[in-house]
Amino acid sequence: MVKRNKESRKDKEDKIQDESIENKENNLNQRNTGSDQAESSANNLSADDGSDKRNESDREPDNEKDELKQVEAKLAEMQDRYIRLSAEFDNYRKRTLREKMDISKYAGENLLLGIIPLMDDFDRALAHMDSATDCAAMKNGIDLIYGKFSEFLKQNGIKEIESLDTSFDVERHEAVAKIPVDDNDKKGKVVDVVLKGYWLQDKVLRFSKVVVGE
Secondary structure, three states: OHHHHHHHHHHHHHHHHHHHHHHHHHHHHHHHHHHHHHHHHHHHHHHHHHHHHHHHHHHHHHHHHHHHHHHHHHHHHHHHHHHHHHHHHHHHHHHHHHHHHHHHHHOOHHHHHHHHHHHHHHHHHHHHHOOOOOHHHHHHHHHHHHHHHHHHHHHOOEEEOOOOOOEOOOOOEEEEEEEOOOOHHHEOEEEEEEEOOEEEOOEEEEOEEEEEEO
């Protein structure tokens, strides 16, 4: 009886020991399985990261190509604008140069048109001079032409410089001679006008050539 109890106790201990070994083996297998799963997950993540990086690296050349195309398009647009502006400026320069040449060439057109009628009067006077017997009429005709011409000069801003019996002024007069005078009031003054001078507005167009008393 005692021997059977001992065997039964031993069987239980062996069974417990076997169960403990089996549990350890199961736990070990579970750990290995978890480690394999973690490693697989890590490998999958690293594979995904590599794929993303490859996609980004593939996209970078495309972005650079797009930027390069945009820069080239802007450069072509700027070159076209530059060419157009250069052509417009060249046309403007040529046009203004031609206008300046025309102005300098035809600047006195209106003035000459005003003088032509006076030439017509002189032609008529010269045509009748040989056959005219009335000197007074000829004189009146010449006086009329002279008056018209003087009025024409005034209309164009030209007027005579008043010089006779005025003090000599180098800004208006040009002395061609000096003569002694008895009257002290005439010393340093214009006693004779050899050639009339004229103003153009407020500018001396021609100096008066005068004789000064001393």
